[in-house]
Amino acid sequence: MSRTFVTLRSLEGFKFYGRKTIVHNLDPRAKALFITTVFVVSLLFTNLYVLLGLLTVHVPFLLAAGVLRRWVYSIRAGALLAGIIFFANLLTGSGVLPALALTVRFLVLLTTFSLFFMTTSPDDLGLALDRVGLVRWLSRRWLGFPNALSFTFTTAVRLVPTLAVDAQTVIDAQRSRGLELDKGNVLRRIRNYVPILIPLLLVAIRRSLELAEALEARGFPGREDRTSLYELRFKASDYLLVLGSSTVLAVSMWIFVIHPVLRLPF
Amino acid sequence: MDPSKTPNRILEARNLGFQYEGAEARALRGVNFCVERGEFVLLAGPSGCGKTTLCRCLNGLIPHFYPGVQEGEILVDGSNVTSMPTSEVSRKVGYVFQNPENQLFALTVEKDVAFGPENLGLPRSEIRERVDWAMRITGTTELKNLAPYELSGGQQQRVALAGILAMKPSVVVMDEPTSFLDPVTAEEVMKAVADLRLEHGITVIVVEHRLDLVCRYADRIIVMDSGKVVADGSVQDVLDGQFDQLTGLGVGVPRVSQLWAMLKRDGLVSGQTPKVVEAAAEKLGGKLST
Amino acid sequence: MILVEDVSFEYPSGRGEALSGVSVKFEPGEFVAVMGENGAGKTTLAKHLNGLLRPSSGRVLVDEEDTRRTSVARLARKVGLVFQNPDHLLFSETVRAEVAFALHNLGYAGKTIENQVEKTLGSLDLTRYADVSPFLLSGGERKRVALAAVLAWEPEYLILDEPTIGQDYLQKERLRNFIVQLNSQGKAVIIITHDVEFVAEAKPRVVLLSKGRVVGEGPADRVLSDADKVASASLVKPQIAKLFDQLSRFGFPRDVVDVHRAKQLLEDRLREVSVHV
Numbered sequence: 138m139s140r141t142f143v144t145l146r147s148l149e150g151f152k153f154y155g156r157k158t159i160v161h162n163l164d165p166r167a168k169a170l171f172i173t174t175v176f177v178v179s180l181l182f183t184n185l186y187v188l189l190g191l192l193t194v195h196v197p198f199l200l201a202a203g204v205l206r207r208w209v210y211s212i213r214a215g216a217l218l219a220g221i222i223f224f225a226n227l228l229t230g231s232g233v234l235p236a237l238a239l240t241v242r243f244l245v246l247l248t249t250f251s252l253f254f255m256t257t258s259p260d261d262l263g264l265a266l267d268r269v270g271l272v273r274w275l276s277r278r279w280l281g282f283p284n285a286l287s288f289t290f291t292t293a294v295r296l297v298p299t300l301a302v303d304a305q306t307v308i309d310a311q312r313s314r315g316l317e318l319d320k321g322n323v324l325r326r327i328r329n330y331v332p333i334l335i336p337l338l339l340v341a342i343r344r345s346l347e348l349a350e351a352l353e354a355r356g357f358p359g360r361e362d363r364t365s366l367y368e369l370r371f372k373a374s375d376y377l378l379v380l381g382s383s384t385v386l387a388v389s390m391w392i393f394v395i396h397p398v399l400r401l402p403f
Numbered sequence: 404m405d406p407s408k409t410p411n412r413i414l415e416a417r418n419l420g421f422q423y424e425g426a427e428a429r430a431l432r433g434v435n436f437c438v439e440r441g442e443f444v445l446l447a448g449p450s451g452c453g454k455t456t457l458c459r460c461l462n463g464l465i466p467h468f469y470p471g472v473q474e475g476e477i478l479v480d481g482s483n484v485t486s487m488p489t490s491e492v493s494r495k496v497g498y499v500f501q502n503p504e505n506q507l508f509a510l511t512v513e514k515d516v517a518f519g520p521e522n523l524g525l526p527r528s529e530i531r532e533r534v535d536w537a538m539r540i541t542g543t544t545e546l547k548n549l550a551p552y553e554l555s556g557g558q559q560q561r562v563a564l565a566g567i568l569a570m571k572p573s574v575v576v577m578d579e580p581t582s583f584l585d586p587v588t589a590e591e592v593m594k595a596v597a598d599l600r601l602e603h604g605i606t607v608i609v610v611e612h613r614l615d616l617v618c619r620y621a622d623r624i625i626v627m628d629s630g631k632v633v634a635d636g637s638v639q640d641v642l643d644g645q646f647d648q649l650t651g652l653g654v655g656v657p658r659v660s661q662l663w664a665m666l667k668r669d670g671l672v673s674g675q676t677p678k679v680v681e682a683a684a685e686k687l688g689g690k691l692s693t
Numbered sequence: 694m695i696l697v698e699d700v701s702f703e704y705p706s707g708r709g710e711a712l713s714g715v716s717v718k719f720e721p722g723e724f725v726a727v728m729g730e731n732g733a734g735k736t737t738l739a740k741h742l743n744g745l746l747r748p749s750s751g752r753v754l755v756d757e758e759d760t761r762r763t764s765v766a767r768l769a770r771k772v773g774l775v776f777q778n779p780d781h782l783l784f785s786e787t788v789r790a791e792v793a794f795a796l797h798n799l800g801y802a803g804k805t806i807e808n809q810v811e812k813t814l815g816s817l818d819l820t821r822y823a824d825v826s827p828f829l830l831s832g833g834e835r836k837r838v839a840l841a842a843v844l845a846w847e848p849e850y851l852i853l854d855e856p857t858i859g860q861d862y863l864q865k866e867r868l869r870n871f872i873v874q875l876n877s878q879g880k881a882v883i884i885i886t887h888d889v890e891f892v893a894e895a896k897p898r899v900v901l902l903s904k905g906r907v908v909g910e911g912p913a914d915r916v917l918s919d920a921d922k923v924a925s926a927s928l929v930k931p932q933i934a935k936l937f938d939q940l941s942r943f944g945f946p947r948d949v950v951d952v953h954r955a956k957q958l959l960e961d962r963l964r965e966v967s968v969h970v
Contacts, residue, residue, distance in 0.1 A: 260510045295510055298552045303781070309745050310781045313774040314842065315766045315798030332794070335784035339828070343780060344505055351506035353489040354462055354498040355566060359522030366517040366530050450833060450861045501859070556731055582859050585730045585887040586929040612861050613890070615932055653863030658890065658932040658952050665956045671963045680932055684939035687959065691943050691966060 151211060151254045159374060160202035160256045165265040167375040167382075168253055174382040175249040178389045185238040191245045195252055204255045211251040212244065219243055263291035264369050282358040292348070300341055307336045413480055413573050413606050414438040414461070414496075420474035421456060421465055430456040432630045434475070438574070438608065438623075443600055445617045445638065446610045448627035449653040454610045457627070458576045461608070463492030480573050494523065497567035499577040503559030503584075507551035512543060512562050515551065519570040537569040540599060557588035561595065568599070574606045581616060589616055596620075615657035618678040628652050642676045659683035695719040695742055695772070695850060695881075700751035702737060710734040712741075713905040714751070721849060722879045724872060726892045726913070729902035730927030735885045738902065739852050742883075743772040755850075770799060773848035777855045779839035783827045788819060788838050791827050792845045799846055813845045833864065850881045857888045869895045893917055893931035893950040901926040914948040 155161075179191055199205045219240050226236035266272045266287035276286035311332045312318070318329050371379075419434040431453045438444055446454050459465040466473045467489045476485045479495045500506045509515035516537055520530040538544045541561045546554060554562065560580055567575055577596070581589035593609075597620035600607050611617045614624075624641050626634035626649065633648065634641045641649070642656070646664050649656055659677055663686075666672045672690060677683035695718070702712040712734045719725060719742075727735050740746040741753050744765040753760040755768055776782060785791040792813055796806040814820045817837050822830060827838050836856075843851070857865050865888075872882045872895065886892065892899060892913055899916040901909035901923075909922035916922055918934045930938070930950075937949045943962070949955050 258510070260514065291510060292508055295508060295551065298550075299504065302552075306776065306778075306781045309740065310774075310776045312745060312765045313743055313769055313776075314782075314795035315769050315846075317764070317766050317798070332784045336781055339783075340778075340780050347500065347502060347505035348508060350464055350468060351498075351500055351563075352508065353464060353468055354493050354500075354506075355519040356490040356493045356522035356570065357518075359490065359524060363521055364524055364527060364530065365521050366514065366527065366534065368527075448861075450859075450864060451831075579859065585927050586889055587730065587927045590929065612859070615890070650862075653861045653866075655862040655865075655890075658893075659936055662933065662936075662952050662955055662959070665952070666959060666963070669960065671960060671967075680935045680939065683936055687936075688940060688943075691940070691962060 151251055152207075153258050154204065154207070154255060155258060156203055156256075158202045158256070160198050160252075161258075162372070162374070163256075163378060164369050164371055164375040165257045165261050166268075166369070167371070167378045168257060169265070170379055171382045172249045172253050174386045174389075175245065177386060179242050179245045181389055181393045183235065183238050183242075185234055185241065188238055188241040188245055192241060192248060195245075195248050198252055198256075199248075202252070202256045204252070207255060208248065208251055211247060215244065215247045259291055259294035261369065263287045264365070264367065266290060267365075268369065284363060285358060296341075296344070299344070300337075303340050303344075304333075304337055307333055307340070310336075411439045412437050413440040414608075415478040416457075416460075416475065417478070418475035419457070419460060419477060421460060421471055423456075423469060423471040426471070428630075430471075430630050431460070434627075434630075434632055436625055436632060436635055438606060440573075440606055441600065441604045442606055442623055443597065443621045444606075444608045445614070445621035445624045446608055446627070447612070447614060447624060447649075447654050448633075451629075452627040452652075453630040454627055455578055456630075458498065458578050458608070458610060461574070461576055462496040462498045463487060463489035464498070490522070493572070494570060495573050497570060497572035497575045499560070499563050499567055499575065499580050501579040501582050503556050503563060503580075504551065506563045507559060507566075510550055511548050512551070512554070513538070513547040515562060516543075516565045516569050519566055523570065533569045533571070537565040540568065540603070541565040541595060555588070556584050557592055560584065560592050564592075564596070568605070574608065577607070577609045579610050579612065581611070581613075593617060593620065613655050615655075615659075615679075618657055626652070626654060638678055639675060642678055646676060694721060694754075694756065696754040697738070697741065698752050698754070700738075700741060700748040700753060702741065702746060702748050710737040711905045712737055712748075715902075715905070715907055716751075717900055717907060717910070719850060719881055719883060721881050722876055723881050724876055724895070724897040725881070725883045725900060726895075726897040727883060727885045727900045727902060728887055728889075728892065728926060728928060729908075730887070732904075733902040733926065734905040735902055736854060737905075739774060739854060739883070739885055742768075742850070742852060743774050744768040745774075766798065769795075769848070770846065771848055772850045772852065773843040773846070774852045775840055775843045775854060775856070777858070779832075779835040782839045782842060783835060786826060787824050788814070788827050788830075788841075789823045791838055792841050795842060795845055801846070809845055809847075813841045817841045817844070832859075847880070849879070850883065851875065852883045852885070854885045855887075856884055857886055857891050865891055887928060889917060889928055889931050893933065894952070896951065901928075903927065914950045914954075917950050918948045 175191060179188060182188065199208050222243050223236050223240040226239050227233065267284055272286050273283040277283050280286060316329060316332060415437040416434050419431055420429055421431040422429040434457060448454050456465065459469060460477060463484065465471065473485065476483050484492045484495065507515050509518055513534060517530050517534045520533050538547065541564050543558065543561050543565050546558055546562065551559065581592055584592065593616050596607060599605055609617055618638055621638050623636065624634065624638045625632055626641065634645050642660055657678055659680055663672060663676050663683060674686065677686055697715055697717045700712055700715045704711065710732050715738060727738060729735050737746065741748060741760065744760040744763060747761045755771055760768060783791060785794060789810055792810045793806050796809055814823055817840060819837055819841055822834065827835060830838065856868055875882050896913040899911065899913050900907060901916060903926045908925045909916050909919065917931055920930065923930050933952060933955045934950045937945050945958055949958065
């Protein structure tokens with residue numbers, strides 16, 4: 138019971154929380170560029186100071202978005218993996234500093250993705266995806282309509298809390314029939330999940346079918362030139378972020394190519 | 404004058420038949436009826452009689468979503484919709500489903516109500532207007548930024564209704580919309596629908612097992628059994644003339660009507676069968692005062 | 694007897710129905726309806742009766758066993774809970790296997806399982822579907838299979854969560870008769886419902902919940918004709934009760950909720966009146 142509790146708590150470090158902060162209001166595309174920059178830079182350099190610097194850069198964002206405590210949850214969740222990375226590297230011969238650097242790199246990546254998901258509503262993500270040419274093209278090829286892919290995404294997000302309740306109901310229903318999930322050897326325990334997974338799968342499918350009916354009843358997918366009530370628009374802060382990120386990206390790549398000294402761990 | 408072009412006739416089914424793919428028997432046979440603009444029709448009948456199948460035919464889910472063999476035709480506002488794709492028919496015929504939760508797909512109420520108009524490709528200003536209007540008339544404006552799973556069943560049904568109304572269909576079909584709602588909420592939703600119909604002239608078809616909820620507002624009742632229409636007329640006429648047939652089929656007639664029928668059978672009362680409590684109280688009060 | 698003593702409960706997430714100081718008893722062989730608005734705590738209460746949930750304060754005793762100290766599997770032997778949506782339950786290849794599932798879990802012997810399965814299938818008119826996949830059946834049939842799956846081990850207390858939703862009048866009548874049958878076999882039946890008309894006709898003992906508290910308890914005709922209690926639980930009075938409210942000036946009793954009693958009273962009075970005319 139407590140084990141699941143910890144896992145759920147750490148997931149909170151990635152769940153979206155609706156707030157009105159500068160960070161939340163940033164266009165997801167600008168934020169996407171930011172985290173891509175962080176991602177690339179953290180991979181280019183193994184310098185501990187650079188990586189620590191990258192980590193620190195996130196702090197003002199985390200503070201501004203009011204998600205500092207939740208970020209700590211995600212760090213706690215990653216602590217185990219971070220520890221493994223540290224000791225694995227240490228044991229395979231790298232020095233303490235390089236091992237530390239690699240651990241920090243992991244934490245940087247964890248932090249940047251955590252920040253992104255905590256401050257970007259799935260709605261906005263969907264809207265952003267809707268605008269991305271590649272996504273629209275793929276969507277048209279695979280599903281026949283340009284907005285289908287981003288819609289799939291937002292619907293999946295919308296269904297998560299509902300299916301979570303369904304999962305609990307299935308578990309309750311089967312336990313009420315005498316199913317004991319915590320008894321028996323490994324094999325038995327795995328088998329015990331069959332009466333949980335099958336109904337859950339079917340309930341999910343039935344829900345999706347009902348949703349599909351309701352969708353058709355609302356004229357989905359509509360026309361090629363489907364409009365939307367809200368649209369994403371770049372503000373000053375977005376331009377600033379994009380400018381900052383691309384500058385850092387450009388500079389980093391130049392340094393990487395021209396000044397190999399900074400590749401060193403210290 | 405061609406009857407199908409009568410300006411008041413908004414919906415017409417002609418010899419409608421349907422058999423689901425892989426089914427042994429037809430779910431609908433030879434269904435004929437017409438609905439006038441602004442009418443409130445109650446569609447009743449035992450489980451499995453074809454009520455839901457009929458509704459699906461009306462909004463195009465049959466035959467596109469549910470494959471099978473369809474006969475006959477359906478005319479909405481004069482045009483034959485039998486072969487139109489669902490997304491087109493749904494502009495004319497809105498459908499509110501039984502389960503409130505599975506018909507809301509967006510992450511907030513406002514975006515959900517906007518969904519239909521967005522699919523219609525309307526300009527943003529018009530979407531805005533329609534969304535605000537639909538939320539206002541269904542009393543859901545304060546819910547605008549909530550997520551579907553945060554709403555109660557009654558709120559969900561009203562939001563679903565708003566989403567359909569925002570598309571401005573000619574007819575709204577509701578398939579047992581109050582099944583999952585508690586009695587007070589059920590009455591509120593029904594009253595909201597009835598008010599909307601009176602104020603905005605929307606034509607409504609409601610499928611319901613519990614007649615007492617709808618009898619008060621419906622002008623007309625259509626009863627089905629095994630895919631056929633077995634009664635079609637004003638609620639009063641059908642209750643008076645075909646009462647035993649209704650109860651034989653298992654239709655949940657209002658208790659006061661049942662009471663009256665029992666007393667009538669013993670010769671203690673006579674006259675029209677009351678369909679609501681007030682009418683029954685008046686009539687019985689009258690008899691008891693003599 | 695199931696004894697619920699001053700139970701309070703809150704979900705850890707803070708969301709969902711809570712219970713606050715609920716005390717109620719369920720006797721063997723009786724028929725009880727737990728009613729209230731959506732979110733009143735009816736399902737939460739039901740889940741306390743077989744140990745799925747444990748109270749934060751107070752206790753639940755099932756035949757003197759404290760649910761906080763007993764496993765769900767053990768409590769399930771006595772208390773069968775049938776959930777509202779049968780699809781949350783069904784997973785087997787055949788109806789027979791579905792009905793046998795719980796019997797395997799509860800450790801019954803092979804021959805007993807076979808007999809019980811046949812008996813249960815028979816009592817719910819499902820024998821012809823014994824070797825059919827439950828997923829191929831209609832909605833109503835699946836509901837019966839789910840019921841059979843729980844009745845298989847003949848629990849002494851059977852809890853049905855919203856059994857009347859979407860059912861037509863004939864189906865509800867069959868349900869009513871089935872409950873009577875179960876009661877006559879000594880089984881207690883507890884239904885969770887907000888179907889006021891069904892309760893008015895079946896006349897169980899009624900427990901009214903609202904916002905996690907018990908706001909009323911007693912025989913159906915007394916509780917459902919009490920305007921305050923009914924309103925506080927977000928219910929409406931049965932039609933017959935409303936009718937008699939409007940006929941109160943004629944001195945009828947105030948607790949009439951079902952058609953048959955109503956007819957009797959009116960019949961007598963109308964005959965009196967016609968005699969005097």
